[in-house]
Amino acid sequence: MMRCVSILFVVALALIGVAAPVAADSPITITSTRFVNNFRTSLSFQIDASSRAAQITRADLLVQVEGIPAIARVRGVFAPGTTTRATYEWNLYRDYLPPGATGQYWWEIQDAAGNQSRSSPQSFRVEDEAHAWKQAADSKLAVYWYMGADTLVATSTSDSTNVIGLFFAVMCALIALTSISLALIFRKRRARLSVFLLVALCAGALPLWVFRYLGEANSRGDARPIGFGQALFEHGINALAFLERDTGVTVERQIQVYVYGDRGDFFNALEPGAKEWTGGRAFPEYNVVLIDIAPSELEWGKGALAHELTHQVIHQKIRSPLGELSLPPLIDEGLAVYYESPGAPDPQRVIPLKRAIQNDALIPLRSLTKAFAADSTVATLSYAQSLSVVDFIFRRYGRDKMAQLLQVFKQGGLPDDVFVQVLGVNIDGLEVEWRKDIGAKPRAVPSRSLVTPTAFPTFSLSTEATPTPSR
Numbered sequence: 004m005m006r007c008v009s010i011l012f013v014v015a016l017a018l019i020g021v022a023a024p025v026a027a028d029s030p031i032t033i034t035s036t037r038f039v040n041n042f043r044t045s046l047s048f049q050i051d052a053s054s055r056a057a058q059i060t061r062a063d064l065l066v067q068v069e070g071i072p073a074i075a076r077v078r079g080v081f082a083p084g085t086t087t088r089a090t091y092e093w094n095l096y097r098d099y100l101p102p103g104a105t106g107q108y109w110w111e112i113q114d115a116a117g118n119q120s121r122s123s124p125q126s127f128r129v130e131d132e133a134h135a136w137k138q139a140a141d142s143k144l145a146v147y148w149y150m151g152a153d154t155l156v157a158t159s160t161s162d163s164t165n166v167i168g169l170f171f172a173v174m175c176a177l178i179a180l181t182s183i184s185l186a187l188i189f190r191k192r193r194a195r196l197s198v199f200l201l202v203a204l205c206a207g208a209l210p211l212w213v214f215r216y217l218g219e220a221n222s223r224g225d226a227r228p229i230g231f232g233q234a235l236f237e238h239g240i241n242a243l244a245f246l247e248r249d250t251g252v253t254v255e256r257q258i259q260v261y262v263y264g265d266r267g268d269f270f271n272a273l274e275p276g277a278k279e280w281t282g283g284r285a286f287p288e289y290n291v292v293l294i295d296i297a298p299s300e301l302e303w304g305k306g307a308l309a310h311e312l313t314h315q316v317i318h319q320k321i322r323s324p325l326g327e328l329s330l331p332p333l334i335d336e337g338l339a340v341y342y343e344s345p346g347a348p349d350p351q352r353v354i355p356l357k358r359a360i361q362n363d364a365l366i367p368l369r370s371l372t373k374a375f376a377a378d379s380t381v382a383t384l385s386y387a388q389s390l391s392v393v394d395f396i397f398r399r400y401g402r403d404k405m406a407q408l409l410q411v412f413k414q415g416g417l418p419d420d421v422f423v424q425v426l427g428v429n430i431d432g433l434e435v436e437w438r439k440d441i442g443a444k445p446r447a448v449p450s451r452s453l454v455t456p457t458a459f460p461t462f463s464l465s466t467e468a469t470p471t472p473s474r
């Protein structure tokens with residue numbers, strides 16, 4: 004099921020590609036094909052072929068990247084001859100593919116006499132070989148990482164409690180030792196008495212701390228050594244299970260997540276021109292997520308990973324054959340935040356909402372069906388409200404209705420029409436109910452958008468970058 008292995012991509016990938024000609028009676032013989040992954044620079048494709056009949060005049064490479072409907076056909080570079088080697092360098096700076104992207108390639112060879120031959124399709128995979136990746140995977144999710152400890156037992160809270168406990172125990176021991184030394188130096192009865200009292204006190208405190216530590220270790224129940232990457236993987240699996248249960252969507256293609264533990268490494272792996280505040284990048288077409296999680300930010304990273312996974316799964320499910328995503332951010336982001344910490348919502352997420360309720364400063368829900376504002380305060384409130392609305396829909400209307408909403412959004416349509424069809428209220432009606440539920444005042448004035456709408460809604464939420472946490 005799960006495994007943790009260091010992967011020797013170099014060897015595996017260099018050995019791919021021993022091809023046989025499709026047409027056995029063709030005078031063209033294909034000796035070998037070869038693929039070499041030189042991520043981040045290029046992908047090299049190569050073929051050795053010969054013809055008994057005439058000079059080879061054409062060598063076309065065909066590449067089908069998984070998740071992309073079109074097949075790319077490009078001309079190989081070769082020296083004319085009856086025996087030749089053709090090559091093609093796929094420039095990743097120009098045509099970027101992320102690590103984890105996979106596909107198939109084959110060659111079509113033609114000679115001057117008009118004979119043709121095609122090599123059998125071979126698989127290829129793009130890998131970032133700059134790191135010694137470890138892996139945890141099941142059929143739905145693969146997490147790759149290269150930094151972070153292999154064993155982390157305690158969570159950060161109990162870690163700090165233990166540190167405090169240990170600090171007191173050490174302090175007690177130090178005081179006791181100092182007192183004993185002083186008592187020995189001054190040899191006074193009163194000093195001896197106070198030493199006795201101090202030692203007795205510390206003798207009582209130490210077992211108390213040990214007892215507390217053991218109690219905590221027990222209360223953690225299945226406390227077992229768990230590594231950084233494994234912890235991310237298990238959180239991701241958990242989030243996917245909740246998402247599948249609540250919304251009826253299923254993960255059909257394994258999602259691959261590359262966890263970069265270093266910001267420089269992360270940007271070296273991304274496509275050129277990535278925004279500097281990017282903390283995560285999803286490539287829904289390839290089912291790949293690249294995410295920047297420093298080992299010291301595991302807790303934040305778990306939420307960010309689950310957030311991106313939710314977008315991936317929803318996008319897989321909702322994307323129409325035309326590739327358009329009609330799901331409003333209110334629902335898409337709301338679900339993504341909802342599953343960041345499945346079963347235990349992060350209280351931090353609710354703070355902006357509470358403040359906005361108090362100040363009667365909620366953003367009209369209608370505005371949240373369009374792209375979120377770039378302003379960070381408005382954006383933070385937008386996420387908080389979306390989370391709250393999704394939570395409200397689950398509680399008031401039930402899981403089935405959320406599943407239906409997603410189904411209907413897949414078919415496309417205006418948010419108002421979809422909400423009326425599934426929930427029986429339009430967005431304003433939903434807002435009235437939701438405001439009542441969260442204890443907010445009814446909206447006083449008709450909605451005035453806080454967001455300047457763009458002429459063309461070009462956002463693609465599943466590919467939206469996750470802002471980095473403040474460090």
Ligand SMILES: [Zn+2]
Pocket residue numbers: 310314336339464467
């Ligand atoms: Zn998001």
